[in-house]
Amino acid sequence: QQPVQSPQAVILREGEDAVINCSSSKALYSVHWYRQKHGEAPVFLMILLKGGEQKGHDKISASFNEKKQQSSLYLTASQLSYSGTYFCGTVTGGGNKLTFGTGTQLKVEL
Amino acid sequence: KAGVTQTPRYLIKTRGQQVTLSCSPISGHRSVSWYQQTPGQGLQFLFEYFSETQRNKGNFPGRFSGRQFSNSRSEMNVSTLELGDSALYLCASSSQGESVETQYFGPGTRLLVL
Numbered sequence: 001q002q003p004v005q006s007p008q009a010v011i012l013r014e015g016e017d018a019v020i021n022c023s024s025s026k027a028l029y030s031v032h033w034y035r036q037k038h039g040e041a042p043v044f045l046m047i048l049l050k051g052g053e054q055k056g057h058d059k060i061s062a063s064f065n066e067k068k069q070q071s072s073l074y075l076t077a078s079q080l081s082y083s084g085t086y087f088c089g090t091v092t093g094g095g096n097k098l099t100f101g102t103g104t105q106l107k108v109e110l
Numbered sequence: 111k112a113g114v115t116q117t118p119r120y121l122i123k124t125r126g127q128q129v130t131l132s133c134s135p136i137s138g139h140r141s142v143s144w145y146q147q148t149p150g151q152g153l154q155f156l157f158e159y160f161s162e163t164q165r166n167k168g169n170f171p172g173r174f175s176g177r178q179f180s181n182s183r184s185e186m187n188v189s190t191l192e193l194g195d196s197a198l199y200l201c202a203s204s205s206q207g208e209s210v211e212t213q214y215f216g217p218g219t220r221l222l223v224l
Contacts, residue, residue: 002152029209041200041215042153049210087153091209096141097166098202098213100153 001025003090005101012078012108020073020104022088031064031071032089032098035082042087045073078108111137114203114216121221128189131219133201135182139214141165141207142184144176147198147218156199159184160207188221196223 003024010018022031030049034042048064048071059076075082085105089098115134123129135142143166144156155168159178176186182203188195198220202213 032213034215041217044212044214047210047212089153089213093209095158095166096143096204096207096209096211096213097155097158097168098143098145098153099155100145102152 002099003088003101005086005088005104007104008102009105010107012082012106014078014080014108014110016078016108018075018078018106020075020086020088020106022071022073022090022101024069024090024092026069026090026092028064028066028069028071029091029093031062032091033062033071033073034087034089035084036087036103037084045086075106078106080108080110082106083108114201114214116199116201116216116219118219119217121219122224123191123221124224125191125193127191128187129191129221130185130187131199131201131221133184133186133203133216135184135201135203136214139203139205140182141204141211142178142182143202143204143207143213144184144186145200145202146170147200148196153200156186158207165207191223193223196221 033045036042085103143158158166178184198218200218204211
């Protein structure tokens with residue numbers, strides 16, 4: 001079952017904040033966040049493991065609510081370079097098979 | 111360390127033909143996964159190889175197959191190509207293929223089936 005991402009698309013002014021959500025109907029082992037720019041490969045952002053931890057680097061952070069089987073990606077003080085499509089990938093069983101969400105298109109404008 | 115490399119980067123084939131795509135993982139990585147990306151279906155898991163064995167498989171027809179060599183390099187093959195196989199094919203590598211590991215993606219092979 002594909003995780004559901006929301007919103008599908010968002011437009012921000014530079015400096016604004018955004019939250020992208022990822023919900024799964026299955027119990028999660030881990031959640032992986034990627035950003036993909038047009039014509040390029042997905043680039044790893046961070047991985048969240050069971051335990052409800054929050055991780056982050058620079059102005060991008062994420063949380064993992066194991067009870068709700070949800071993860072949220074937080075982008076603060078957005079920059080033009082944040083533009084792209086954000087995907088969450090979930091691992092719900094053994095191994096590392098990633099099931100990706102439908103993606104969230106984020107555009108940051110001046 | 112060099113990243114994941116994929117060859118060729120672009121391919122044009124006609125319906126009914128077959129194609130082989132290649133992926134070289136990051137040095138030391140033993141797990142290679144393949145994904146298909148299309149505008150309509152998004153990123154979908156094809157299969158994963160670890161130590162030359164297929165460990166996981168997605169919901170794709172038998173026309174899609176793969177293998178992994180002793181040096182961890184992997185190939186995927188699509189036989190009897192259909193128009194719907196036009197997509198970006200991405201491979202990703204990780205060290206041991208465990209759920210807690212990061213998967214690093216290659217640049218992809220863009221396949222166009224005419």
